[in-house]
Amino acid sequence: MKQRNSAREELLTEPKLLSDWAVQGGLVDAAIDVTDDDLVAAIELPEAIYRTVTARLDGRRLQPADVDLLNERASGAQLTPRLLRTAIALPAVPSSAERVLGVGHAQEREE
Numbered sequence: 001m002k003q004r005n006s007a008r009e010e011l012l013t014e015p016k017l018l019s020d021w022a023v024q025g026g027l028v029d030a031a032i033d034v035t036d037d038d039l040v041a042a043i044e045l046p047e048a049i050y051r052t053v054t055a056r057l058d059g060r061r062l063q064p065a066d067v068d069l070l071n072e073r074a075s076g077a078q079l080t081p082r083l084l085r086t087a088i089a090l091p092a093v094p095s096s097a098e099r100v101l102g103v104g105h106a107q108e109r110e111e
Contacts, residue, residue: 010043012039012042012043014039015034015035015036015038015039016034018034018038018039018042019031019032019033019034044069045069045070045073048065048066048069048070049070051063051066052066052067052070
């Protein structure tokens with residue numbers, strides 16, 4: 001997502017772009033497999049953040065679904081950095097996009 005002046009413009013339009021973003025952003029050090037569902041989950045989060053922030057700034061009530069999503073994602077597993085002998089910290093290599101996005105873990109806890 002980029003700055004909004006009026007119309008929403010999504011920049012993550014395909015799964016490969018999400019993998020590229022994760023590498024370029026330093027979240028992972030190698031490409032990850034991203035499904036269409038992972039892409040949807042990646043887009044949901046910043047949208048919920050945007051709606052929550054703008055509602056708060058405008059003095060409106062927060063949407064319960066957005067609050068639930070934000071709390072669910074915040075409670076998910078976090079990426080753990082690795083310290084190399086060169087003292088350079090690298091992000092952990094997650095096994096999937098779910099680890100990068102922090103999704104899928106709420107269901108695991110409930111089972």
